[in-house]
Amino acid sequence: MFDSERYREEVLDPARKNGNTPPADLLLRYGIDPGRPPRGDAFDAHLTTVVKYWRQLGTQRIAYRKIVEALNAAHRQLAESDLLSAEHFLKDRERVAQATGAALEEIVKDLAGDPVVSAAALTATAARLGGGAATEAKLRALLGRRRIRVIDELWPLPESPPARGSTVLRSIRTLGLPLSLHVLADGRPAVDFTLRAGLRVDGRPLTADRFGVVRERIERGKQDDRKTATDNLLTAMTAALRDGTLDQLVLWELTEAVRPAAGLGKLRVVAREANRLGLQREEAEEFALAVLNRGGVVPVQRDVAAEVEELLGAGSLRAAERLVLAMPADQGAEVRDRVRAAAGRVDELASRAQREIAAGRPEHAAELLATAVREAADDTDLAGRLRMLAPPPAPAVRAGTAAGDRVTISWTPSPARTGGIAYQVVRTRQRPAGSATDGDVIGRTDGNELADTRAPAGDDLHYTVFASRSDGVWSPGATAGPVSLLPEVTGVSAVADESSVRVTWSARPDVTGCTVLREPDGIPVKAGRNGFSDEDLEPGVEYRYLIRAGYPALSAGITVTATPQAAPKEVPDLAVEPLPGQDPGRLRLAWTLPASGEVTLRSSTHRPRWSRGAEITGAELTSYGKELVGRTDPVANRRAALVLPMPAGRLFVTAFSSGGGRAIVGPTVSVTNIAPVTDLRARRAGPVVRLSWTWPDGVALVRVHWWPEDGSPERAEQVDCWLRAYRDDGGLQLTTGVGPVRISVATVSRDGEGETVGSPVGARVAGSGVPVNYRFVQAGTFRRKTRLELTSDQPCPLPNLVVVQSPGRVVPLRPEQGTPVARIPAQRLEPGRPVSVEVPVQATRGPYRLGCFVDDHSGHGPDVVLKGVPGGG
Structure with a gap:
């Protein structure tokens, strides 16, 4: 069944765009399905239906008259040549297909040098070949194999400079920037941005805070032409961001910047230039395609009335007026009336605004002008008159210190009758600011709060808020103050030893000095700019210090506490000693008490990550392993011992000395529950002691220590004895001297993790004299x-x-x-x-x-x- 609407969209509309040329493929021209073409009477009936539809369309819709005339002329020629048959249509289709295929190959070769091509160009090319949708689809497939992207909708480029274009162009020329966005580069060669789906810089949407960072940076520089140009540029861009026109502003800049490259007519040249300016590569290719197709290289049937409607809806009244003048006099009466009515409303609003200004009611005038600008946003005169009207000042301003190191300024918004109000906050000393530039500019915002993070301390500060609709035209100021900022010192750290406390801090550069009182007695302590040391204190007593910063006025002060106590010292030694009776089921750990600090033994399956002698915090200490708890027995010569059940497996025991929130890492011993030697015997022959024992299964190495009975185990002599040497020598012989000695024999296991010593077995050997x-x-x-x-x-x-x-x-x-x-x-x-x-x-x-x-x-x-x-x- 013949689908007239589909036939019009897929056959007649492309033919119209192709200069009202009928499709070369006869089956396509007559809307016949090539897979199931009708035959005989059905074929003739189908042709009659199509020709009748042509006649009806040409009568009812003027836009299709020319294509209908061309179709009728071609139909008569086929009829006169007796070629209106299904057989001829099919045969001719093969000829057209061959010719079209060869043409498509040539077209693809010509386009292969470019990464993108417009869909409109494909449609026009397909129509020129007499194809239509099928030919266009085939052409798309061929281009896809060559990795050439087809852009269905060209990037709409601005026809005229935007409202702030001249300001931006003048500023970037003064600064030597290619684009306005490069003001955000902060020393980098360029910024990366995308535009097609909304402006994003460095992958993020652009916000007013980004401009604020740049403004803070330039405020620190000296006043010159570059600073003024940067300030003007940031103001224009901030205003464009607020009213949603920044995307079009940047697009217009980019179009102007690549104009020299576009003169070469090469898509890759234009795309490369746009990419160099910061536009993402794929978008740069689409943008270049739009630039080279600007001016309509692809024939497009313009609907002027629709374009005028679109301009009116977008508030571009003046552009709509210019376009109406280009319309034929006998067309678009209705849209002409709409343009005329809009222009009359805008003129009336402008006249009323002028009368309000004369009557001394500028805000009423601003409201009228804002209404007019919404309909005629492209009227630069109206927009300029609105910008020249300063809004009313903020009714109330409040300023107070926050967090001790900044001043927060907030205000009641201006009662302006229009939107788009920006505020500038100015800081002055001893007096309010007389103008928006009379003092230190803290920042600009369209909100109602700012924080001064660089406020000087100790002065009477005044903060004045100015409101504006555009840069340079400010309301009278509204002031809060005076406010005196007295920040406290920061980074306070207290360290106590046995009889003194040392406190350090960081002070601002403008601090004139610090006072310290030791509480509760209120005793002054001599302090420097960044700390003090309090001597001759009583150990174990908590001391409190009130620290106040001077500017020269004193801050409220902060309190720090400290308790003097002796710093912990490292545990000198830690050893695994044999138990009386050679009990292998229990473990005896012995160590020498440090000069100060409490000893804590902690066990873990791995060695501590700190080196011996390292100072760690109390939190680090408790995070390592498990504390070994038990009754500590005192031993002679400041030694102590702890007896515990021998744990299963291998573990590492470390002795820590702690105190005052600090801990010192001491020695570590490795213990593994491996079988000890048994039947240890010792026989003396003068200065020589001969040892023998029974080796446990699986053990091939023992470690023997011996030391004088009245000496310390930490100074013991050591020798390793292997099973093979023991068997060859019939035991182990030690030359210990004639005095009485203590002997310890421990089994040793070695693996990939290192060496592990088992529980030692001990013996005493009397001296010979x-x-x-x-x-x-x-x-x-x-x-x-x-x-x-x-x-x-x-x-x-x-x-x-x-x-x-x-x-x-x-x-x-x-x-x-x-x-x-x-x-x-x-x-x-x-x-x-x-x-x-x-x-x-x-x-x-x-x-x-x-x-x-x-x-x-x-x-x-x-x-x-x-x-x-x-x-x-």
């Missing part, structure tokens, strides 16, 4: 004297000795078996340097015997073994 030889020597002929000589083959500390005399010929075996006749004080005995002492022998009638013994009244036992020949007479 240093051999010391003595003899009694008699000399003299008439008066004989007796001397005691002591010698040794190795150096040793000689203890106190006593010589006893007993009557008879029986040698004394113990000191108490005789009478002491001489005492030799303790001293050092060196090899080759004998000690000789005279012995005053008691007179006796019969024989006597002399013996030498250790005078062991101290109870420490002998350190030497005396060997010699008793004397006597």
